[in-house]
Structures are given as structure tokens and as C-alpha cells.
Amino acid sequence: MEQVAARRPRRFYILVFVLPAFILYSMFMAFPLLDSLRLSLYQEQAGGPDVFVGLANFERLFNDPVWSERFWNALRNNFVFFAVHMLVQNPIALLLAALLTTRGVRGVALFRTILFAPTTLSFVIIGFIWQLMLSPLWGILNNPAKTLGLPTPLLGQTQSALVTVSLVSVWQFVGLPMMLFSAALISISEELIDAARVDGATGWQTFWRVRFPLILPTVGIVGILTFVGNFNAFDLIYTMQGALAPPNFGTDILGTFFYRTTFGGGATQRPNPIMGTTIATIMFLIILTGVLIYLFGIQRRLVRAES
Amino acid sequence: MTATATARAQTSAPATSALRQRLGRAGTYVILIVYSLIAVFPVALILINSFKDKREVFSSPYSLPNPINMSGYETVFGRANVIRYFGNSLAVTLTTIILVLLFGAMAAYALSEYRFFGNRFLAIYFALGIMIPVRLGTVSLIRLMKTLNLHGTLGALILVYAAAGLPISIFILHSFMHDVPRELKDAARVDGASEYRILFQLVMPLVRPALATVAVFHMIPVWNDLWWPLVLASGESVRTITLGISWFVGQFKTDWSALLASLSLAMMPVLILYALFSRQLIRGLSEGAVKL
Amino acid sequence: MKKAFTFTLVLALFLVALPVSAQEExxxxxxxxxxxxxxxxxxxxxxxxxxxxxxxxxxxxxxxxxxxxxxxxxxxxxxxxxxxxxxxxxxxxxxxxxxxxxxxxxxxxxxxxxxxxxxxxxxxxxxxxxxxxxxxxVIHGFIYNADLFEEHGWTAPATMDEFMALLQTILDAGITPLAMGTKDGWGNAYMGFENIGPNYWDGEVGRQALISGEAKLTDPEFVAAIEAVVAWEPYLPDGHEAIGYADTQQLFPLGGAAIFPAGSWEIPIFEANAMFAMHAFKPPVVDPDAETCWINDxxxxxxxxxxxxxxxxxxxxxxxxxxxxxxxxxxxxxxxxxxxxxxxxxxxxxxxxQEFLDWRQECQGTIRVLYQYLSRGEVSADNENWRIMPAVIQGVMTPMEAAEELESYLWRPE
CATH class of the missing domain: 3.40.190.10 (Periplasmic binding protein-like II)
Incomplete structure (x- = not known):
């Protein structure tokens, strides 16, 4: 259709409409992100301007033992953190969403409200609640865990701390993918499911053969959102374990590593904002890679499968 | 129509299948109830124990408070500037949402309505911000805020939240505005309405549900954010409730009844608001999610 | 969004924001x-x-x-x-x-x-x-539950050997000997290592030698100090890996452990909360015949x-x-x-x-060994010790490995 406005030569109002958002977004989001990437190529110099050092900061991050050990540790932990979300959070969310959208189930609104409730609480509250729940002094969960033969205290053992923190995060966020899956499942037409039923398929079979393939695009979205969220995570570990991410950096992920490096910590550690930007750049690249793989790999294939 | 379909499915099913269906239904409820308990238990436990004294918290964590002990709450109210923190959070969250809605709607309208030079570029430029977290630009943002003399103000928080919130808002509003029938807008133009009027008096009211969705999308993350208050505005007078809680939880770490009371105080307003508006909130989130 | 709802919210904003912006005299x-x-x-x-x-x-x-x-x-x-x-x-x-x-x-x-x-x-x-x-x-030392000591007939130790024997005796009596966790780590660094350490490295003598580079943290006197702290592990509370410093500050006054490896700053907190009498003993000496004893002041x-x-x-x-x-x-x-x-x-x-202050008459004072100059490196040795000390206690690394790693972070003046 022909644009009405196109007939007028000067369309000043377009500028008025676009400029506020453009300026705000450019100044306080695009610029800081790009400038932060730039800063990672510099080094601070006492009393003078920053000096350009090329990729030296990255070289140190990857190879200098003072930095590299922590960096690879945080990166590895971050992948574990992500894996727990993919393997636990999203399947549970899918299960709950499937049950909530099953025809004839009563009290859906109430269940949904309760299941989503933890997601509305802040990290600070959730972090402290779970720290208390897991405390060996209080014993609410520590004693049952011990009875089950798990390594206790769960937050203090190298082999269990990271998974425990990840599971708390799962507890907090399971509501979000659940909502996304629900929204997608609801939009599936009833006829398709009925047709499957008539063919004698069980609920289980209907789900995997009919409903699940139809929500694959949502599975993709949930996957990429989980990825971005996890590689940008910081708050929960900070509130549960503190910036030092004990035991022995066992729960350190890129976000806490970034914070500690940028702002210092402890009684005697000086902050290092430039190395902070170097870590931020790596996080940026990781997230960008994930997003690109999603956009050009997964999403394309999903859309094709759908059509 | 759904009802008849269900009836047909049920009558045509053999008896074993009906039994299996009933078992399945029971299983459904068991799973939902068990997971609901998992979701609620920690919160309930904290609330209950906040009404006990220090020793009782340790000796009988599962019992109901007897008698009800408010000492924890008294300690907290004696120390913390709770009202001010709430005011700060409210101011930041509301201003952010207003900015995001206003500027987001304007930009989304321009992008969906007019063909102009750079339209596609702008759309992609904004879309890039959906996935990249602004947190990664922290070091530069702090420098920038210092240069602008905005560091340590609520304004700094609002600008960052608004900037970071624009991409997703523009994206959601764009797709809603696209669905507004062209005939309506053209009719208004024929009547001599300016483009501004068309947006603010015709299109905006029509996409009200979308605006609500966008508002809902930003409310919780902004209210609950810890990072930016921590690094941009941690001063006493500008502290948000989320940062405030983390500070006084730290202060009361050696006094568990006060600790539990401060956690409860921080949770209650959110939980009450959520109980009242959960329907709207969840609907908003789902609608936004479909557009993703 | 409903108009009335928006209006109420905006109104609420102004009502709350107004008193905040009001000027105070x-x-x-x-x-x-x-x-x-x-x-x-x-x-x-x-x-x-x-x-x-x-x-x-x-x-x-x-x-x-x-x-x-x-x-x-x-x-x-x-x-x-x-x-x-x-x-x-x-x-x-x-x-x-x-x-x-x-x-x-x-x-x-x-x-x-x-x-x-x-x-x-x-x-x-x-x-x-x-x-x-x-x-x-602040002065480092050990605060103990005097009622408990009296009840069992225990006496404050003067040497490290007596100290370790006492810990075992307390444990055998079914009581947690030491109120110390290994979650935060700074307690292990300061109330463990820096507390009993000066008697191992001869206080100021060892500290100055470390700064000048004549001594290294891998030298026997420093490694022995780390080993001495690691030997406390069996006497820490159950689940110490997830117990933070603030937790132990609550545990001890509630009677949950016999001895609190302390800094003198604990006194007011404990006196406000503890239901029992408390006394303190200074860091035990290593060699009973040593001429000088050291305290971390x-x-x-x-x-x-x-x-x-x-x-x-x-x-x-x-x-x-x-x-x-x-x-x-x-x-x-x-x-x-x-x-x-x-x-x-x-x-x-x-x-x-006054008990703590009296030690100034009996012993010589030194300060925390890693504090002056030595922690100026890009990675602060003192700060790393918050992580390394709990790690050694938990058995993640050996005392020698800990000393080697710490030594690698040291910064020494020219």
C-alpha cells in the first residue's frame, strides 16, 4: 500500500518520533557496550590517559596463571550452571506447562500463580532464604541431605556447591519458561489434538507427536533466553555465596569474576576496571555467539520444519 | 464445540482408556500440588519463623510461633529507612516504565508506519539490544555517568533501565501497531489530524493491551535489580528497596529473628501486589512471549 | 493498563517522593x-x-x-x-x-x-x-566459655601442644571445640593463621624478613603455621564448609562451641548475647622455653x-x-x-x-603479616588468603601448595 506520508517532502515528525529512543538507547546502552569493548584494548596508567595495548589483556586473561586459572574456572562453572538450567529447569517447566494446559484440569489460574510466585521475588530475598534453608546450623535441609548421603553442607562442598546454587536459580526461574511453553501450547488448535485422540493415541503420545513439535520454536526461544540469562548471571551467587564465590571459587561464574575484578573485594584487593572490561568483552562474545547460532542455525531450521 | 469434542473422545474411548485417563488426571494433580509446595515452602517457612525469637527459630523451626514474637520486626523498623527505600524503588520503576512506553511507542510507530531512509537499519540497531545485556558496559557507564554528573542519582538508574528496556518494547509494540488497520489512520489523516494526534489519540489507545504488556515486562526486573543500584547508586538517600534489603540483611546477620523479619518485610509487599495482579501480570507476560 | 490504576500509582509516587525531597535543617x-x-x-x-x-x-x-x-x-x-x-x-x-x-x-x-x-x-x-x-x-587471641571450662575442669593452654590436647579433650566430651567456619575464609586467615602464626615466625622478625625478601612464605616457620591451623579441622563444627563468620558469632554465645578463635572486637557482641562467663587466653607458644611471646596487636x-x-x-x-x-x-x-x-x-x-590489654605487658606486638606492602600485587596475597586458608583446611590443597601460591602473589618494596 502507498504511504500517505510519502507524498510530503519533509517529514519532520519522523525525527521527533525516533530521536528520543535513538538518543537514549545510543547513549546509555550502545555507547557503553562499545566503549567497554574498546577499553579492553587499553591499560590504565597512573596519572595519565589509558595506553593502547592491543590484545595484551586477553593474552593475560588466557595465559597468565594469575588470571587464566580463574577465568577458565569461571567459564567452566558457567557452562555447568547453564547445563543445569537446560537439563532441569526447562524440562520441569515443559512438564508443568503441559499439565497446566491439559484439557479439563481445574484450578489452573491458582497453580500458575503459585508456580510463578518465586520469579517475582528479588535475588536478594531468594539468595538469603536458601542460604538459611541450607545452613548446617539450622539444619532444615542440611539434615535431610545428610540422611540421603549427599555431600553436606551442600553449599560448602566443591562437588555440590555449584549444582546447589544452580538448582536454587532453577527454583526461582522455572516460572518463566513455564509461561512461555504454556502460551505456546494454548495456541495449538484443539482439532489437531482431538484428531490424535481419535486415532487412539495416549496423552503421552499426543504430547510428543503432536503438541511438542508444534512448540519447537518456543523451545528454541527458551534455550537462547536461558543461555543469555545464565552467561550474564551474577546476583544469586553474590547474595548466596558472596563475591569470593566459595568454596575455593567453586561457585565462581563469569558475572561474579567480572564484579570482583572490576570493583575489588576483601580488605586488601585493589579493583581493576580494565581487566573487568576484558572479561566483559569475553562475556559479550560468548553471548553474541550464542545468539548468532540461534538466529542463523536453530531458528531457521525450526521455522523451516514448521512450514 | 470443545465440549462436544471432549464428549465424543470420552464415549468412543474403551473402558481401560477411561481408567488410564482418570489415573493420569490424578497424577497431574499430584505433580502440580507437589511442585506448588516446593515453590511455597521456603517462603512460608521464612514468614512463620520471622515471628519467633532467636532461640525458638533454632530449636523448633517447623512449629507455629507460640506466642507470636515481634522482636525481629521491632529491631528492623528501629534501624532501616524502609519507607524511603520504597519511595526510591517506586520512583525509579514508574519513571522507567513511563519513559519506555512513551519513547518506545513513538519509535515503534515511526518504524512500523513510515518508509524512510534508514528504517531497516534502525530496526536492526534496536533489535540488537534485545539480547545483549547492558551490564557488560558497566565500566564505561560508570565513567559516562561521572562525566555527566549523574552518578549516584536515581536519574542514572532510570536512564540505564530505560535505555536497556527500549529494544524489547519497540519490538513488541511494533508488531502490535502493525496490526492497527490502515483505514483508521488514513481516515484520520483525511480529517486533517496531525501525525502526532494519530499516534497519541488514535493508535496508542488501540494498543493499550500491548502497552500494559510492556509495562509488565519491565516492572519486576527493574524493581528487583541489584546490580545497577549496587554500582551506580548505593548512597543512603538514593538506595532502592532491593539494595536496601541486601544491606540490612547484612547488618542483621548475627540476629536471625531480625534477619527473618527483614526478609519477610521485603517479600510481603511484592507478594501481596502479585496476589492481586497475578492474572494481569501473567497474561501480559504470555502475550509478550507470543510476540517474541 | 487501567487509567485509574495508573493514576493511583502516579499519585502514590508523588506522595512517597515528596517527603524524601523535603529539605532538612x-x-x-x-x-x-x-x-x-x-x-x-x-x-x-x-x-x-x-x-x-x-x-x-x-x-x-x-x-x-x-x-x-x-x-x-x-x-x-x-x-x-x-x-x-x-x-x-x-x-x-x-x-x-x-x-x-x-x-x-x-x-x-x-x-x-x-x-x-x-x-x-x-x-x-x-x-x-x-x-x-x-x-x-585489635588484639587476636581465644575467647572461651569459662563456665564450661570450670564444669569440666579444663584450663587455658599455654603451649600449642597443650592447646591441641585440650581440643581433643573437649571433642571427646561431646562438645564442638572451636567456633569457626570455613565459608567466608577471612576468619581462617585472621583468627587462624595471623592469630597463632607470630609465635611460629617470631613476630616482627619474621614479618620484616618477609618484606625484605630474606624470608619466603615457603620457609618452614610459615608453612608450620599453616599446618597448625589445618590441624584444627577435626575440631570445627559439623558442616563448617558452609558456616560463615557471622554464623559462628551466633553459635558461640548460644553455647554451641567451647572456644572462639577471636579478635578482641568480639567482646561486646559476646557479652551482649552470651549467658555464661568468658575469659581469654593468648595465642599459645610453640616452644615452651621461648624467650618472647608474640601477639597480633x-x-x-x-x-x-x-x-x-x-x-x-x-x-x-x-x-x-x-x-x-x-x-x-x-x-x-x-x-x-x-x-x-x-x-x-x-x-x-x-x-x-583488660585481659587482652594485659598481654601487651607480657608479649611483644606485631601486626598482620601480609598487610604492609606485601599485598600490593595485582592480586592481593592477603585477599587470596581468605580463599586459600579455608581451602587448605578443607583439604583442597596442601599447606606447602598454599604457601607457594601465596608467595607467588607477594609484592616486595625495591
Whole structure:
């Protein structure tokens, strides 16, 4: 259709409409992100301007033992953190969403409200609640865990701390993918499911053969959102374990590593904002890679499968 | 129509299948109830124990408070500037949402309505911000805020939240505005309405549900954010409730009844608001999610 | 969104925001600190100050010990730091001063009450500028549940051998011997390693040798000190890996353990909460025949002024008040366990604090070994020790590995 406005030569109002958002977004989001990437190529110099050092900061991050050990540790932990979300959070969310959208189930609104409730609480509250729940002094969960033969205290053992923190995060966020899956499942037409039923398929079979393939695009979205969220995570570990991410950096992920490096910590550690930007750049690249793989790999294939 | 379909499915099913269906239904409820308990238990436990004294918290964590002990709450109210923190959070969250809605709607309208030079570029430029977290630009943002003399103000928080919130808002509003029938807008133009009027008096009211969705999308993350208050505005007078809680939880770490009371105080307003508006909130989130 | 709902929200915003922006006539100064335990004491001290200076109100705003420095730094960078800053000793505050966040207090009237030792923690390397008003030192040692000791007939140990035997005896009696967790780690570094360590490395002798490079942390005397702390592991509470410092501060007064490896700063907290009598013993000596014993008498705490405060005059008035006899006396009695660094004559009312102070007559004093110069490296050795010490105790690394890693972080002056 022909644009009405196109007939007028000067369309000043377009500028008025676009400029506020453009300026705000450019100044306080695009610029800081790009400038932060730039800063990672510099080094601070006492009393003078920053000096350009090329990729030296990255070289140190990857190879200098003072930095590299922590960096690879945080990166590895971050992948574990992500894996727990993919393997636990999203399947549970899918299960709950499937049950909530099953025809004839009563009290859906109430269940949904309760299941989503933890997601509305802040990290600070959730972090402290779970720290208390897991405390060996209080014993609410520590004693049952011990009875089950798990390594206790769960937050203090190298082999269990990271998974425990990840599971708390799962507890907090399971509501979000659940909502996304629900929204997608609801939009599936009833006829398709009925047709499957008539063919004698069980609920289980209907789900995997009919409903699940139809929500694959949502599975993709949930996957990429989980990825971005996890590689940008910081708050929960900070509130549960503190910036030092004990035991022995066992729960350190890129976000806490970034914070500690940028702002210092402890009684005697000086902050290092430039190395902070170097870590931020790596996080940026990781997230960008994930997003690109999603956009050009997964999403394309999903859309094709759908059509 | 759904009802008849269900009836047909049920009558045509053999008896074993009906039994299996009933078992399945029971299983459904068991799973939902068990997971609901998992979701609620920690919160309930904290609330209950906040009404006990220090020793009782340790000796009988599962019992109901007897008698009800408010000492924890008294300690907290004696120390913390709770009202001010709430005011700060409210101011930041509301201003952010207003900015995001206003500027987001304007930009989304321009992008969906007019063909102009750079339209596609702008759309992609904004879309890039959906996935990249602004947190990664922290070091530069702090420098920038210092240069602008905005560091340590609520304004700094609002600008960052608004900037970071624009991409997703523009994206959601764009797709809603696209669905507004062209005939309506053209009719208004024929009547001599300016483009501004068309947006603010015709299109905006029509996409009200979308605006609500966008508002809902930003409310919780902004209210609950810890990072930016921590690094941009941690001063006493500008502290948000989320940062405030983390500070006084730290202060009361050696006094568990006060600790539990401060956690409860921080949770209650959110939980009450959520109980009242959960329907709207969840609907908003789902609608936004479909557009993703 | 419903119009009425929006309207109500906006209205609520204004109602809440209005009183916040209203001007107050009295100048309010905020004082940042890591002393979350001292809220009540400071409220009393600050009330006394406001009684003398009615137009100034100082609000004490402590942050959790482990988060204080990072949060303070972040706040100062953002220009929102507190008006008055409680200063850590040595490099951390020096860094703040060099970055321009702390104002110099050279010309502050009353500074003459502090000698060179008192100033040493808060002075530039060239000795030109003092930037915090020294307040107190803390002494490390062990506080024990005296009722429990009496009941079982246990006596305070004088040597490390006696100490370890006592721990076993207590454990055999079914009681947790030591109130110490290994989650935060700084307790293990300061109340473990830095507490009993000086008797291993001969206090100042070993510390100076380490700074000059004559000694290394991998030398036997330092490794032995680490091993001595690691030997405590069986005597720590169950689940110590997830027990933080604040948890043990709660555990001990509730009677959950017999001995608290302490700094003297614990005294007021424990006296407020414990239902039993307490005494203290100094770090046991290694060799019963040693001529000198050492105690860690660490310059710990001072107060400086945010260079960017909106109320510099009022802040200076407060700092000046901190140099007075009135403050020193009040502080020492309200904060038993913090020993004033001023030259005013003071009398201590608290007998437990007096026990700690008496050790100054019996032993020689030294400060935390990693604090001065040595932790100036890109990665602070002292800070790493917060992580390494719990890791050795938990058996993640050997004492020698810990010493080697710590040694690699050391910074030594030319």
C-alpha cells in the first residue's frame, strides 16, 4: 500500500518520533557496550590517559596463571550452571506447562500463580532464604541431605556447591519458561489434538507427536533466553555465596569474576576496571555467539520444519 | 464445540482408556500440588519463623510461633529507612516504565508506519539490544555517568533501565501497531489530524493491551535489580528497596529473628501486589512471549 | 493498563517522593563502616556527639564486612559514598586516598595525640600525608566459655601442644571445640593463621624478613603455621564448609562451641548475647622455653572523610571530635576490645578487654603479616588468603601448595 506520508517532502515528525529512543538507547546502552569493548584494548596508567595495548589483556586473561586459572574456572562453572538450567529447569517447566494446559484440569489460574510466585521475588530475598534453608546450623535441609548421603553442607562442598546454587536459580526461574511453553501450547488448535485422540493415541503420545513439535520454536526461544540469562548471571551467587564465590571459587561464574575484578573485594584487593572490561568483552562474545547460532542455525531450521 | 469434542473422545474411548485417563488426571494433580509446595515452602517457612525469637527459630523451626514474637520486626523498623527505600524503588520503576512506553511507542510507530531512509537499519540497531545485556558496559557507564554528573542519582538508574528496556518494547509494540488497520489512520489523516494526534489519540489507545504488556515486562526486573543500584547508586538517600534489603540483611546477620523479619518485610509487599495482579501480570507476560 | 490504576500509582509516587525531597535543617552525615555488630554502640557515641553539636547528625550505616570494600569503592566511584569513611589500614585506604576519595587530615587539630605507630596504617609511603584519624587496634587471641571450662575442669593452654590436647579433650566430651567456619575464609586467615602464626615466625622478625625478601612464605616457620591451623579441622563444627563468620558469632554465645578463635572486637557482641562467663587466653607458644611471646596487636580502624562530601566543614568537626579524650574514653568503654591508639590516659571498665590489654605487658606486638606492602600485587596475597586458608583446611590443597601460591602473589618494596 502507498504511504500517505510519502507524498510530503519533509517529514519532520519522523525525527521527533525516533530521536528520543535513538538518543537514549545510543547513549546509555550502545555507547557503553562499545566503549567497554574498546577499553579492553587499553591499560590504565597512573596519572595519565589509558595506553593502547592491543590484545595484551586477553593474552593475560588466557595465559597468565594469575588470571587464566580463574577465568577458565569461571567459564567452566558457567557452562555447568547453564547445563543445569537446560537439563532441569526447562524440562520441569515443559512438564508443568503441559499439565497446566491439559484439557479439563481445574484450578489452573491458582497453580500458575503459585508456580510463578518465586520469579517475582528479588535475588536478594531468594539468595538469603536458601542460604538459611541450607545452613548446617539450622539444619532444615542440611539434615535431610545428610540422611540421603549427599555431600553436606551442600553449599560448602566443591562437588555440590555449584549444582546447589544452580538448582536454587532453577527454583526461582522455572516460572518463566513455564509461561512461555504454556502460551505456546494454548495456541495449538484443539482439532489437531482431538484428531490424535481419535486415532487412539495416549496423552503421552499426543504430547510428543503432536503438541511438542508444534512448540519447537518456543523451545528454541527458551534455550537462547536461558543461555543469555545464565552467561550474564551474577546476583544469586553474590547474595548466596558472596563475591569470593566459595568454596575455593567453586561457585565462581563469569558475572561474579567480572564484579570482583572490576570493583575489588576483601580488605586488601585493589579493583581493576580494565581487566573487568576484558572479561566483559569475553562475556559479550560468548553471548553474541550464542545468539548468532540461534538466529542463523536453530531458528531457521525450526521455522523451516514448521512450514 | 470443545465440549462436544471432549464428549465424543470420552464415549468412543474403551473402558481401560477411561481408567488410564482418570489415573493420569490424578497424577497431574499430584505433580502440580507437589511442585506448588516446593515453590511455597521456603517462603512460608521464612514468614512463620520471622515471628519467633532467636532461640525458638533454632530449636523448633517447623512449629507455629507460640506466642507470636515481634522482636525481629521491632529491631528492623528501629534501624532501616524502609519507607524511603520504597519511595526510591517506586520512583525509579514508574519513571522507567513511563519513559519506555512513551519513547518506545513513538519509535515503534515511526518504524512500523513510515518508509524512510534508514528504517531497516534502525530496526536492526534496536533489535540488537534485545539480547545483549547492558551490564557488560558497566565500566564505561560508570565513567559516562561521572562525566555527566549523574552518578549516584536515581536519574542514572532510570536512564540505564530505560535505555536497556527500549529494544524489547519497540519490538513488541511494533508488531502490535502493525496490526492497527490502515483505514483508521488514513481516515484520520483525511480529517486533517496531525501525525502526532494519530499516534497519541488514535493508535496508542488501540494498543493499550500491548502497552500494559510492556509495562509488565519491565516492572519486576527493574524493581528487583541489584546490580545497577549496587554500582551506580548505593548512597543512603538514593538506595532502592532491593539494595536496601541486601544491606540490612547484612547488618542483621548475627540476629536471625531480625534477619527473618527483614526478609519477610521485603517479600510481603511484592507478594501481596502479585496476589492481586497475578492474572494481569501473567497474561501480559504470555502475550509478550507470543510476540517474541 | 487501567487509567485509574495508573493514576493511583502516579499519585502514590508523588506522595512517597515528596517527603524524601523535603529539605532538612540539620546536616546529616552518613558514616560507612564494616562494623555491623556495633550499631548500638555507635548510636550511643553519635548521640553524645550530636548533644555537643546539635546541628549535626551522624548516621552509622554499616555494610557486611566481606562486602564493605567493594561496595564502598563502587559507591565512591559513583560519587555516592558516605560522608565519613571507616578506614581499613594500609593499602586499601591508601588506594582510596591516592584516587582522591579521602581528604588529608594533616592539619586537623588534635592529630598530635597520635604517634607514628598509630599513624602507620594510614599514611602515604613518603610519610607526608595522613588521611584517616586513627581510632583503635585489635588484639587476636581465644575467647572461651569459662563456665564450661570450670564444669569440666579444663584450663587455658599455654603451649600449642597443650592447646591441641585440650581440643581433643573437649571433642571427646561431646562438645564442638572451636567456633569457626570455613565459608567466608577471612576468619581462617585472621583468627587462624595471623592469630597463632607470630609465635611460629617470631613476630616482627619474621614479618620484616618477609618484606625484605630474606624470608619466603615457603620457609618452614610459615608453612608450620599453616599446618597448625589445618590441624584444627577435626575440631570445627559439623558442616563448617558452609558456616560463615557471622554464623559462628551466633553459635558461640548460644553455647554451641567451647572456644572462639577471636579478635578482641568480639567482646561486646559476646557479652551482649552470651549467658555464661568468658575469659581469654593468648595465642599459645610453640616452644615452651621461648624467650618472647608474640601477639597480633593490629592497627585496625580509623575514620576519614570523603573528599567529595557535601558537608566538609561538619565532617571535619566530627573528625576533630574523634581526637578528643572524651571520645577515646567513651569509645574504649563502649567498644571493649578496641584499644585506642591515642595518647590519652584511659581506664578500661571491661575485665575481659583488660585481659587482652594485659598481654601487651607480657608479649611483644606485631601486626598482620601480609598487610604492609606485601599485598600490593595485582592480586592481593592477603585477599587470596581468605580463599586459600579455608581451602587448605578443607583439604583442597596442601599447606606447602598454599604457601607457594601465596608467595607467588607477594609484592616486595625495591
Amino acid at each position: 540539620v546536616v546529616e552525615l552518613v558514616m560507612g563502616s564494616w562494623r555491623t555488630e556495633d550499631i548500638e554502640q555507635w548510636d550511643e557515641i553519635l548521640a553524645a556527639f550530636s548533644a555537643a553539636y546539635p546541628n549535626i547528625v551522624v548516621r552509622f550505616e554499616p555494610t557486611l564486612n566481606t562486602e564493605y570494600d567493594a561496595q564502598l569503592r563502587a559507591a565512591l566511584e559513583a560519587g555516592t559514598g558516605p560522608d565519613l569513611i571507616t578506614c581499613r589500614p594500609f593499602d586499601l585506604s591508601l588506594g582510596l586516598y591516592e584516587a582522591g576519595y579521602l581528604a588529608s587530615v594533616n592539619d586537623l587539630p588534635g592529630m598530635e595525640h597520635f604517634n607514628d605507630v598509630a599513624r602507620s596504617g594510614w599514611i602515604t609511603d613518603d610519610g607526608e600525608n595522613v588521611y584517616c584519624v586513627p581510632m583503635a587496634s 593490629h592497627v585496625d580502624i580509623a575514620v576519614g572523610m570523603n573528599a567529595a562530601t557535601a558537608h566538609p566543614e561538619e565532617a571535619r568537626i566530627f573528625l576533630e571530635w574523634l581526637t578528643t579524650q572524651e571520645f577515646a574514653q567513651m569509645y574504649s568503654n563502649l567498644q571493649p576490645g578496641f584499644f585506642s591508639l591515642s595518647d590519652h590516659q584511659l581506664t578500661l571498665e571491661n575485665p575481659l578487654a
